[in-house]
Amino acid sequence: MTEKQIMTDVLIVGAGTAGLTAAVYAARAGKSVKLVEQYLQGGQIINASHVENFPGFESIAGFEFAEALYNQAIKMGAEIAYDKVTGLHDYGNHKGVQTEYGGELLAKTVILATGARVRPLGMDNEDKFIGAGVSYCATCDGAFFKDKNVAVVGGGNTALDDALVLSSTSKNVYLIHRSKTCSAEKRLLEKLQEHKNVHFLLESEVTALNGTDKLESLNVRDNVSQTEQVLDVEAVFIAIGHIPDNKAFAALVELDAYGYIKTDENCATSCPGIFAAGDGRAKKVRQLTTAAADGTEAALAACDYIDLL
Known part of the structure; x- marks a missing residue:
């Protein structure tokens, strides 16, 4: 020394x-x-x-x-x-x-x-769309998508808190979670369920992030029916741990x-x-x-x- x-x-x-x-x-x-x-x-x-x-x-x-x-x-x-x-x-x-x-x-x-x-989804286009529709912080970036359709991926406290934040400004909020139930606190879940513009897509997962220069839609698979839909959203907020x-x-x-x-x-x-x-x-x-x-x-x-x- x-x-x-x-x-x-x-x-x-x-x-x-x-x-x-x-x-x-x-x-x-x-x-x-x-x-x-x-x-x-x-x-x-x-x-x-x-x-x-x-x-x-x-x-x-x-x-x-x-x-x-x-x-x-x-x-x-x-x-x-x-x-x-x-x-x-x-x-x-x-x-x-x-x-x-x-x-x-x-x-x-x-x-x-x-x-x-934060844990990424690990999907194609994820890095490409960071700042252009892919985010890991609803509090930070939610205001950029006022009156737009957005999605949140995850079922824990962070995901539900993100969805709650977004529900006050976004047109529709889709909560996508691969399990049948959310692991978040019961009080937080109940509070989120009161918002009519929040839609729960449980037992589902994102299979693709679509767009050219920015995120335009998600492919979402229902793991029960094995059907897939295209979800038109301008942002996805990832909260999976x-x-x-x-x-x-x-x-x-x-x-x-x-x-x-x-x-x-x-x-x-x-x-x-x-x-x-x-x-x-x-x-x-x-x-x-x-x-x-x-x-x-x-x-x-x-x-x-x-x-x-």
């Missing part, structure tokens, strides 16, 4: 709910904290129109929730750098975090809170078969001094509350680790 390199106590990769919560707890414990975020602070929750399942808030906009958490972390003394983390190195009593633009950052402990990226983005850490921490980081109950990974929190960690439930809980656990475990160095 050169004289110019600064050693941070807790370096957190990712500034979503888990990462920001970890920053709050580590900073409150008197540790120096640095967050490294590739995109915009707040994570996936900034795309939610409303959050209604976080204790203490009957309803709050996702962006407002994320902004309040970010401001809290910064007020506590955490710093943030916007950069892409490309790798990790274990130096024993401290870690090296390689970044694309800022070089190597040194820290006594590292918390990986990278979350997960997420994929962990942990390849950069695979040489140092153990991943499961799906690419999620394996940890113990204290969020510790297979490498001492490195912890994982949030949606990128191997676990059963991925909710806003569990992300915050992970951030708390990982930060306190990291602080304990530092105190024993």
